[in-house]
Amino acid sequence: MPEKRVVLKNCGVIDPKDIESFISNGGFAGLKKAMDMTPSEVIQEIKDSNLRGRGGAGFPTGLKWDFASKAKGDEKYVICNADEGEVGTFKDRVILEEDPFSLIEAVAIASYAIGAKEAFIYLRAEYHYLLENLQNAIDQTKDKGFLDHVNIIIYEGAGAYVCGEETALIESIEGKRGDSRPRPPFPPSEGLWGKPTIVNNVETLMNIPRIMAEGKEWFNSIGTESSKGTKVLSVSGDVNKPGVYEMVMGSSLKELVEDLAGAENVKMVQVGGASGRIVPFENIDTPLTFETVLGAGGVLVFNNTRDVIEMVKKNAEFFEEESCGKCFPCREGTKRMLEILERLTEGTASRIDLEFLEDLSETMALTSLCGLGQAAPNSVVDTMEFYREEYESRVNDKVKV
Amino acid sequence: MAEITLTINDKEVKGEDGDTILNVCQKNDIDVPTLCHFDGIPDMGSCRICIVEIEGSGRPRISTSCTTPATDGMIIQTDTEKLRGMRRNVLEFLLSEGNHHCMYCAASGDCELQDLAYRFGIDYIKMPVTPSEESTHVDSSQRYLVADPNRCILCYRCVRVCNDMAGNQVLGISNRGSKAQIISDMGENRGESGCVSCGTCVQVCPTGAILDRRSAYMGRKTEVDTTKSTCLFCSVGCGNEIISRDNYLIRIEGDWDAEPNKGLLCVLGRFSPLYDECRARANKPMIRKDDQLQKATWNEALNAVAEKLKFTDKDKIGGLVSTHATTETLKLFAKYSDDMGAKNVGCIEGPISDPPEKGFDLSDLNDADLYVVVGEDLSEGLHQVVGFLIKRNLIERDKRLVIVNDEETGLIEFADKHLKISELDKAIELCKDAENPIVVYNDEAINQVDKMREELADNAKFFWMPPGINSRGALAAGLDGEFDPDKASCVYVMACEAGDISEELLSKLKKADFVAVQTSYMEPWDEVADVILPTTIWAEREGTVINMEGQELKVNKAVDPPKEVKAEADILNALAEKIG
Incomplete structure (x- = not known):
């Protein structure tokens, strides 16, 4: 299965500083269509599209919206998680840089769907240089009259990785x-x-205007049975062509790493950044789906010269x-x-150290x-499974316990 | 509340909708170990000791029982080999990360970490014991407590009580991960920080990381006596626990079960009585002879007083009482004054205004959206706990505080607006816009509040901060009048602990022919008294008081008074008998 541009449709195509170029490329079609529907119809559309969260956990997006929409209370919030902090992950940066309007459109649709009057874009501290770009997109969209129902506020993070975790992110916005x-x-x-809030990843939201414009059937036609759509992946490490690739769900890791990014002598690939799982070379045909490996989309390639430990x-x-x-x-x-x-x-490690590890x-x-501590041992667990001998060979039996 | 049924450890048990799994376990006597959890303060699930296995589709899910809501039909295991192993690992982490050498710790025997280590049979730690390099500075800058970060396990209990319960927002966390540390303000020494010495952190610390200076090493929980009573240092009427050993006062703690404070106390109730009270105790009856107070027997002292009272014209007799006394004693005093026909009787704090609201409920503060504090400074002196109850609510986004006071008060940094008394109209307007305003005021602001009451009618609640301690008890006894020292030649003072007496009153009392003082301490009465009748202090008293809310609260005796000291009522009764 090849590359397919769904999320990155406008990237490199439109002028990210000019709303007119966005509109002439089909911009706001999704929002217009959504505004003609009732909020519950919008939520149903997203539910039926089987879109799942792209931040790593793969939770059904429509279901999340449905919970928030049905939760009691007048005050509700939409938060776009643009705190892309995972090691080796830089796909959201490309999106924010090259197609900010689609994201604003998506936030506007989400806010309409759950009834939020205020929405936040939590921008990673290191992406401060994108602030102006993003604010400009909000201002232009507002001037066009597309944001009458919601006030979108950009909130800058302060550089903590854990703030990409949704509850820590919320605490951070609360000050x-x-x-x-x-x-x-x-x-x-x-x-x-304490109010009903949906937190969605940038890439998840980017799918929303496409689904609204093209319809749920179109979206369902892409990908595998349980993983619909595409996945944007950022490839780095021992490859000839590092960069951002958008693949149809179910494409194999081999296609991405070897065919597209041009990796050679691959030893292992870590999918999902530092907290991701390890795929050894013998499993390189693994398809990229929620059920196998995916994470937030950071793909780190290690060749034979690398030391596992x-x-x-x-x-x-x-x-x-x-x-x-x-x-x-x-x-x-x-x-x-x-x-x-x-x-x-x-x-200086003893055998007991391995057991304890x-x-x-x-x-x-x-x-x-939270996910940070739960996922932190992933690479240890996986490498101990696939490269046990490398651990064993480092144990020093002379060390007294 | 709907009843729910769960299966815990293969046994069917009942709980209520809204319970956490831990709540259900506790209700059903299922022992789940906990560490960061503390009854009465919000849970945060940081220690992971109370983890349980919840069955579902697939592998059992492991969750903290203190934060996970119990739902109908849940199937839970609380004590599997796997859970025990993971709890043991977490405990080993903790024991290895700091200075947990029990032999040298004042908390040994009362330490929750130590208890758990015993419970899980930890006699060996798999990793090197390496206290973090950053946390070596023991902070002893605070007058009443010592904070040792090396013994801290970062359970956040102190941070939670400081912020969420006492609303002081002094304690917080600096750094991340294994370098994380509890700090005061922005890292100041605690003694130089905004800490108001409420001491709640001392009471919740599970290890020896925060210690009460005075009571450290003075006895473990199993070796001391604990008496539930009511704080007698202002009219909030906080429930406290008086800790003593062999009739010696060790420490005062807040009572978690008591309304309205739910464990909180302020510096006046927790620390001052034992740290700052350094006046000499009146422990023998005394009579002034040759301008010197000299020891006497009770009989001699009582006779001297009875003689004077008997033969003085009743219009010349004055009575002055302290509201440290119980309602029963105040009523007895009022009765004997009446019997003698003495009219010139009043409280040391002056006449007490009798507000139209006969009582209120301090817990209503949690439901208010606007607090208007008129005249009163809730940050120091009396009623600090009311200040805590307000401050902790201000964390919520839509709650505001307005101070109406010509002076600066300590609460201003928490306030939305600071108005002058002349701007009272603005405060009234704000109350009109609010959904649930509460006006907190004292006797100085009585006229301003009358105006507010008129304009706001039933749209606001009014909380009166009485000037004394058992002021409502004095009102109930009919002792709300004013004592005029100029009209009295023979004065009987029931002072109890009262010591903050104006120079003016003292100099007028000096001019009176005869002054008898029933007091716990010599100062400042030794200057003016002709007879001293030694009486009990707060911890030796028994009876009831009526707090600002109008609640009758029980005061219990924790220790016996010194040999020659008598209870207030016993003295009054003995005197009445002698007068006849």
């Missing part, structure tokens, strides 16, 4: 420290300031730095995990409060 909240309650019932240690360093410290398994687990990996690279990974994955 608090960006720590994750326990769920339930889930944001669609109790989110921003070093790479996992780099991941562990990242999580040790970014854990918010609120829940105990993540706060201490990330630190201990890094320590053991350091001992392995220094040659497995045990600790399980405790973190099962008991951490």
Whole structure:
């Protein structure tokens, strides 16, 4: 299955600073169509399209909207999660840079559907340079009269990775420290300031205007049985052509990594950034779906010259730095995990360290409060499964326990 | 509330809609270990000790029982081998990350981390014990407590009570991950921060990370006596627990079960009575001879007073009472004054206004959307707990505070507006726009509030902050009049702990022919008294008081008074008997 441009339809085609070029390329067709429908009809359309969240968890978008729409309360909020912090993920940046209007259109549709009068775009601190671009798109859209029903506010993050987690993101918008909240309650019932809130990833939202304009049948015709549509992936690492690719769901990892990005001598691929799963070369035919590997869409390619333990240690360093410290398994687990990996690279690790690493990974994955701690051991668990010998060879049996 | 049925550990149990899984377990005597959870403060699910397995399609889901709502039909396991293993791992993490050497810790024996370590049989830690390099500075800058971050497990209990319950917003977290640390304000030493010494953090700390200076090492929970009582230092009437050992006062804590404070106390109720009260105790009856107070027997002292009262013209007799006394004692005092025909009787704080509202409910503060504080400074002195109850509500987005006061008050930094008394009309307008305004005022602002009451009629609630402690008790006893020292030549003072007496009153009392003082402390009465009758202090008293809400609250005796000290009522009765 080839590349297909659904989400990236306008990228590189329109002038991101000029609304007229967006409109002449079919812009706002989805919003206009949505505004002619009732909010519940819009939600039904999205539900029937089988669109699932592109932020990593793959939750059905229409269902999320439905929960928020049916939740009690007059005040509701839409939040666009543009805090793209996952390692090796840069697809939202391209979208924000090259097609901000579609995103604004999508936020307008979502706000109409659930009845939100205020919407936030939570922009990653490092994307500050995109602020002007995005604000300009909001202003132009407002001038055209497309935003009479909702006020869209850009809220800039402060650089914490964990704020990409939806509840930490909400805390951050509330002006608090960006720590994750326990769920339930889930944001669609109790989110921003305790009010029903939907938090959608940039890429998820980008699908909305397309679905509204082209119809649910069209969207359902793309992809696999349970993963509809396309996925935008950012490929980096040991490849000849790093960059952003949009693939039909179900395309194989091989097509992306070898055929399109031109990778050679692949040892393993990490799909979903630092928190993603590891695919060893022998499984490179794995299709890209929610059921297999996907995550937020960061694809990191490692060739035969790379050391597995070093790479996992780099991941562990990242999580040790970014854990918010609120829940105990993540706060201490990330630190201990890094320590053991350091001992392995220094040659001072004992056999018990390996056992403990497995045990600790399980405790973190099962008991951490949010996705950060739950996913932090992913690369350890996977590499211990596929590259056990590399771990074994680093154990120093002379180390006294 | 609808009843729900769950299956926990293969047993069918009942709960109520709205319960968490932990609530249901506690109601059904199913023991689930907890650490960051504390009854009465909002849960945040950070320690992951209370995890349970919830059956569903596929693998059982692991969730914290303190934050997960219980739903009908849930099937739950609370004590599997897997759960125990993970709890043990989390405990090992904690024990390895800080200074948890129990032998050298004042909390040993009362420490929840230690309890859990014993419970899970942890006698070996798989990882090196390496306290974080950043958390080595022990903060002893605060007068009443010591904070040792090395013993902190970051359960956030202190942060939660400081922000969500006492509304002070002093404690917070700095840094991330394993470098995260509890800080005051922006990292100041606690003694130099905005901390108001309410001490709630001391009471909730599960380890020895925050310690009460005075009571550290003075006895574990199992070795001390705990007496539930009512704080006698202002009219909020906070429920407290007086901790003593061998008739010695160790510490005061807030009572979590008590309305209206639900565990909160302020510095005046928690720390001051034991740290700051340094006046000499009146512990023997005394009579002034040759211009010197000299020890006497009770009989001699009572006779001297009885003689004077008996033979003084009743118009020349004055009575002055402190509202530290219980309602029963105040009523007894009023009765004996009446019997003698003495009319010149009043409270030390002056006459008490009798507001039209006979009572109110402080918990209504949680439902208000606008607070107007007129005349009163709730940030220091009396009624600080009312200030906490207001401040903690201001975290919500649509609640506002307006201060009407010509002076600066400590609550201004939390306020939306600060108005002068002359701008009262603006406050009235704001109340009219609000859905549920509450006006908090004291006797100084009585005229302004009369005007507000007139204009707002039933659209606002009015909360009167009485000038004394048991002022409503004094009202009930009919002791709301004014004592005029100029008209009295023989004065009987029932002072209890009262010590903050104006120079003017003292100098007038000095001029009186005879002054008898029934008091707990020598100061400042030793200057003016002709007879001292030693009486009990707050912890030795028994009876009831009526708080600002109009609630009758029980005061219980925690310790016995010194040998020659008598209870207020016993003294009054003995005196009445002698007078006849």
